[in-house]
Amino acid sequence: GAGVSQSPSNKVTEKGKDVELRCDPISGHTALYWYRQSLGQGLEFLIYFQGNSAPDKSGLPSDRFSAERTGGSVSTLTIQRTQQEDSAVYLCASSPHPGTSGLGQYFGPGTRLTVT
Amino acid sequence: ILNVEQSPQSLHVQEGDSTNFTCSFPSSNFYALHWYRWETAKSPEALFVMTLNGDEKKKGRISATLNTKEGYSYLYIKGSQPEDSATYLCAYNYNQGGKLIFGQGTELSVKP
Numbered sequence: 746g747a748g749v750s751q752s753p754s755n756k757v758t759e760k761g762k763d764v765e766l767r768c769d770p771i772s773g774h775t776a777l778y779w780y781r782q783s784l785g786q787g788l789e790f791l792i793y794f795q796g797n798s799a800p801d802k803s804g805l806p807s808d809r810f811s812a813e814r815t816g817g818s819v820s821t822l823t824i825q826r827t828q829q830e831d832s833a834v835y836l837c838a839s840s841p842h843p844g845t846s847g848l849g850q851y852f853g854p855g856t857r858l859t860v861t
Numbered sequence: 862i863l864n865v866e867q868s869p870q871s872l873h874v875q876e877g878d879s880t881n882f883t884c885s886f887p888s889s890n891f892y893a894l895h896w897y898r899w900e901t902a903k904s905p906e907a908l909f910v911m912t913l914n915g916d917e918k919k920k921g922r923i924s925a926t927l928n929t930k931e932g933y934s935y936l937y938i939k940g941s942q943p944e945d946s947a948t949y950l951c952a953y954n955y956n957q958g959g960k961l962i963f964g965q966g967t968e969l970s971v972k973p
Contacts, residue, residue, distance in 0.1 A: 778960060787965035801960060849895055849907030850961065
């Protein structure tokens with residue numbers, strides 16, 4: 746079946762512009778996660794959605810970052826007024842539901858964001 | 862601060878060598894330890910998820926062990942092949958279904 750998909754695969758934007766990154770999780774997965782990997786850094790948690798619960802936004806680095814998940818499926822990560830330090834690979838992952846996190850999280854291919 | 866450390870940062874081996882990597886994580890409030898393999902231009906792929914102290918898991922030539930009391934996990938690759946070249950990530954989570962806290966990864970390069 747289809748895995749997690751993300752779009753665009755690459756995005757180059759000018760400093761100060763807003764960008765939207767999209768994630769389509771695996772159908773039926775209730776949990777959705779956003780992570781990012783900046784150059785030379787490990788994967789860093791950003792935000793986590795679980796069903797209809799309030800999202801865990803504890804990893805968002807600033808109020809320029811926001812995310813929503815519509816209809817319990819597709820998610821959009823929005824970065825406003827992009828800065829050069831936002832350049833990173835942004836990864837989305839999904840998992841079936843908390844009780845089966847033992848199966849791991851399924852990752853998409855990522856969006857490489859470059860802010861010039 | 863919850864910190865996950867991996868060593869070495871990078872490793873270059875010859876085809877046929879066996880190798881191992883270390884992941885250390887907080888031993889308190891442990892729920893699960895994950896190993897992922899991430900090849901360039903691909904999605905990270907789950908290798909193992911381990912939850913119990915003393916867990917050992919195996920997938921082909923790759924195996925992993927877990928010690929939750931002292932907070933470490935080892936990943937072993939027996940008879941490395943060029944196709945094993947990738948970054949190996951470990952990640953820890955402290956509650957069911959929650960976020961993963963990743964180490965910085967071990968980059969493995971296997972030369973033919």
